[in-house]
Amino acid sequence: MNKDIKRIEVPCEEKLVWERMPVGNVLVGGANSQCLKTGTWRVQHPTVNKEKCTNCMTCWLFCPDMSIVVEKKGDKYEMLGFDPVHCKGCGVCSKVCPVNAIEMVLGADFENTEKPFLR
Amino acid sequence: MAFKLTELPKKELPISPGHRVCAGCPEPMIIKQAILASKEPVVVGEATGCFEVSSCIFPYTSWNVNWYHNAFENAAAIVSGMEAAYKALSKRGKITEPINFIAFGGDGGTYDIGFQALSGAMERGHRMLYICMDNQAYMNTGIQRSGATPLGAWTTTCHVGKVRPGNVRASLRKDIVAIMAAHDIAYAAQASLSHWNDFMRKVEKALSYDGPSFITVLAPCPRGWRFPASETVNIAKLAVETGFWPLYEVDNGQWNVTFKPRTLKPLEDFLKTQGRYAHLFKSDEGKEVIEHIKELVQYKLNYINHMAEATKGCEMNIFGRCALPDID
Amino acid sequence: MARKSVALTGDYAVAEAMRQIDPDVVAVYPITPQTLIVEKFGEFVADGIVHTEFVPVESEHSALSACCGASAAGARTMTCTSSQGLALMHEILYIAAGNRHPIVMIDVNRALSAPINIHGDHSDTMGSRDAGWIHLYCFNGQEAYDSTIIATRIAENSSVYLPVLVGLDAFNISHNTERIELLDDQEVKDFVGEFNPPYSLLDLKYPVSVGAYFLPDYYMEARRNLQETIQNSKKVIVEIHEEYNKKFGRNVPAIMETYKIEDAEYAILAMSSITGVAMLAADELRAKGIKAGVIRLRLFRPFPAEELYEAISNLKGLAVVERADAYGASCGPLFSELSGACANKKKMPLMANYIIGLGGRDVKIKNMISVFEDIVDNVEKGEVKSLRQYVDVKG
Numbered sequence: 001m002n003k004d005i006k007r008i009e010v011p012c013e014e015k016l017v018w019e020r021m022p023v024g025n026v027l028v029g030g031a032n033s034q035c036l037k038t039g040t041w042r043v044q045h046p047t048v049n050k051e052k053c054t055n056c057m058t059c060w061l062f063c064p065d066m067s068i069v070v071e072k073k074g075d076k077y078e079m080l081g082f083d084p085v086h087c088k089g090c091g092v093c094s095k096v097c098p099v100n101a102i103e104m105v106l107g108a109d110f111e112n113t114e115k116p117f118l119r
Numbered sequence: 120m121a122f123k124l125t126e127l128p129k130k131e132l133p134i135s136p137g138h139r140v141c142a143g144c145p146e147p148m149i150i151k152q153a154i155l156a157s158k159e160p161v162v163v164g165e166a167t168g169c170f171e172v173s174s175c176i177f178p179y180t181s182w183n184v185n186w187y188h189n190a191f192e193n194a195a196a197i198v199s200g201m202e203a204a205y206k207a208l209s210k211r212g213k214i215t216e217p218i219n220f221i222a223f224g225g226d227g228g229t230y231d232i233g234f235q236a237l238s239g240a241m242e243r244g245h246r247m248l249y250i251c252m253d254n255q256a257y258m259n260t261g262i263q264r265s266g267a268t269p270l271g272a273w274t275t276t277c278h279v280g281k282v283r284p285g286n287v288r289a290s291l292r293k294d295i296v297a298i299m300a301a302h303d304i305a306y307a308a309q310a311s312l313s314h315w316n317d318f319m320r321k322v323e324k325a326l327s328y329d330g331p332s333f334i335t336v337l338a339p340c341p342r343g344w345r346f347p348a349s350e351t352v353n354i355a356k357l358a359v360e361t362g363f364w365p366l367y368e369v370d371n372g373q374w375n376v377t378f379k380p381r382t383l384k385p386l387e388d389f390l391k392t393q394g395r396y397a398h399l400f401k402s403d404e405g406k407e408v409i410e411h412i413k414e415l416v417q418y419k420l421n422y423i424n425h426m427a428e429a430t431k432g433c434e435m436n437i438f439g440r441c442a443l444p445d446i447d
Numbered sequence: 448m449a450r451k452s453v454a455l456t457g458d459y460a461v462a463e464a465m466r467q468i469d470p471d472v473v474a475v476y477p478i479t480p481q482t483l484i485v486e487k488f489g490e491f492v493a494d495g496i497v498h499t500e501f502v503p504v505e506s507e508h509s510a511l512s513a514c515c516g517a518s519a520a521g522a523r524t525m526t527c528t529s530s531q532g533l534a535l536m537h538e539i540l541y542i543a544a545g546n547r548h549p550i551v552m553i554d555v556n557r558a559l560s561a562p563i564n565i566h567g568d569h570s571d572t573m574g575s576r577d578a579g580w581i582h583l584y585c586f587n588g589q590e591a592y593d594s595t596i597i598a599t600r601i602a603e604n605s606s607v608y609l610p611v612l613v614g615l616d617a618f619n620i621s622h623n624t625e626r627i628e629l630l631d632d633q634e635v636k637d638f639v640g641e642f643n644p645p646y647s648l649l650d651l652k653y654p655v656s657v658g659a660y661f662l663p664d665y666y667m668e669a670r671r672n673l674q675e676t677i678q679n680s681k682k683v684i685v686e687i688h689e690e691y692n693k694k695f696g697r698n699v700p701a702i703m704e705t706y707k708i709e710d711a712e713y714a715i716l717a718m719s720s721i722t723g724v725a726m727l728a729a730d731e732l733r734a735k736g737i738k739a740g741v742i743r744l745r746l747f748r749p750f751p752a753e754e755l756y757e758a759i760s761n762l763k764g765l766a767v768v769e770r771a772d773a774y775g776a777s778c779g780p781l782f783s784e785l786s787g788a789c790a791n792k793k794k795m796p797l798m799a800n801y802i803i804g805l806g807g808r809d810v811k812i813k814n815m816i817s818v819f820e821d822i823v824d825n826v827e828k829g830e831v832k833s834l835r836q837y838v839d840v841k842g
Binding site: 196197198 | 472
């Protein structure tokens, strides 16, 4: 394999000029679309009642935008909340949760863009 | 082997957020489940379609696995080329790790324009899995009818108008699983993203065979089927529970129903959730079409049940396929 | 196996070259007159002489698609086709060039339908000339053999990484037996070397995404980049030809071959096997005292504008004879390429376009003589009455 393969690092704000287009327009190095804030699309946002939540991971599996934040605590995974930068507010999580721990609330809640929000 | 949901987050997700599909789109759910079900690393070939176009808009990509998009009708052909390259390079000792090849295509790129490439790839026996994300119309170009559009549905090329009542056809839809099974491949199945354990088990089984395999997965589209974005998984579940989308597999020629609902819910429960069928509830001709759809759904279920009956406990032929007994 | 001379058809010579190159993947679909290549190579595969993964696909479209997939996965890929097959894979031609897959395709130049015709002319490759592939046209079976090996090196060169098309005329070259000097197997292997791909789908270290969707904000940059790449490839093409000729004592011209052009006043510009007939015609005219010469253009893409202009600038009259026409245009493709490239030149010969040999129509010496005489006549009169003429048509 070509040992000179370089990661293409394109920060979200930079513009590529024609001389620097990668060979074959190939994007190397894995996903870099996280910089696109699809969270600005939503008109409703999810909230979770952590007392009802059993950390079953169903919402994590079904979320089309990979916006359920889970973290390893010991040897199990815990659902911490939602990714406000990317969550599109579709509401699938609220419909698949087997214990109805997730509720959709009107309003996009844009201010809270750094930490996952828990309500 | 059942998958434990609470242990799945151990694996790295194959796609990342920031892709631009509609809210509530089933395609990323299907792709996630399929690639998480593979133990070995996966290389993906995808046909032009909704997720392909939205997940890799230069210079951003949402793919964490190797991904190749070429054109609309050749997902199966490009993956067969990749698989041939893998075999060639492995023989020369340049590649040693096991890799699974998965081709993703919409129903357009599978049933219609991509049918030739799919049939050729299945016939040649490449070791690859083809997953069709079936949203029953050409959704990416604006909800036009395809070979997978069922009887009675509304699309923009079979509108509900003064002289035509939606999709008119003489069958429910193209039976792609039976066509693929007729290629004598090791594995062909129908699955649903709502029954994720069944789907992931099917993917695992398909990838374990040294040959081509095919799975079609129902992908309810909130935009094209006209329902609120949060209902995607519920509608997929209803499709299975009403018998509209039975879950079965043709495992080495043996037909098995992998999920049988205890009692079938009435088909109207499924049809009334979607705007693409709303016109059927508004007139007498529409109600007649609903009866036709019910009849065709039962016709298909009976076909699958008969095939399961006929191939139960069958002997294997020389290639390990189910051999039905001679009739004198 | 040392070098040896064998009697082979053009197709079989190409198959021998493919055997010696031993590509990783070959995905082909048969079409007359390329079938001999596929059949001979199939024999090599069946006898285990090559290590190639042979993929007998179900259409030419899938053939090039499978080659794209294999090439993206880091394999050395080759394929071959002709007329209708090339037309069927048309959309993938652009994709292969855009994705920079170094695929080598041998195209046996055959006429396009309708009317369906299986004999030689250049309409198939002329119809796909803008896809971004490098085009090389061969004079005879020996050159086809050499070109296949050279094309592999050109395609895989790290400043090129473009697909290459090698054209040979249907039946005149593909099915005619001539004496081919084959190189030694090891010599060819050493010359083509190992394939070092620009990226690979089977390299799990850095995930790659190939075939992104481009919005209007980046598409032009990608195309500008492709244009620059293919224009700069001319330098590399010349270097590799020089290396090949030096190493193996051959004389394969990189861009063009000229015949008695130094003091010529009238010349024919043509491609492929018909130039041989033009050379015989030029000899006859020289015997009559007319200073005739011939230019055989070999590299069509990237179009070698400067080199061609240098060759024609001192002529009085130039006849561009080609085996393809552009329907609805005022002149054939080669003529329009040349005229476009020389649009603002002050010193130009009087030029006329002659369409000859379509659909495998035999090209005779007397046809070429009539072309020469026509261009001489035009120059004497000081004007070109008809810009494009069809030669040897009934009626």
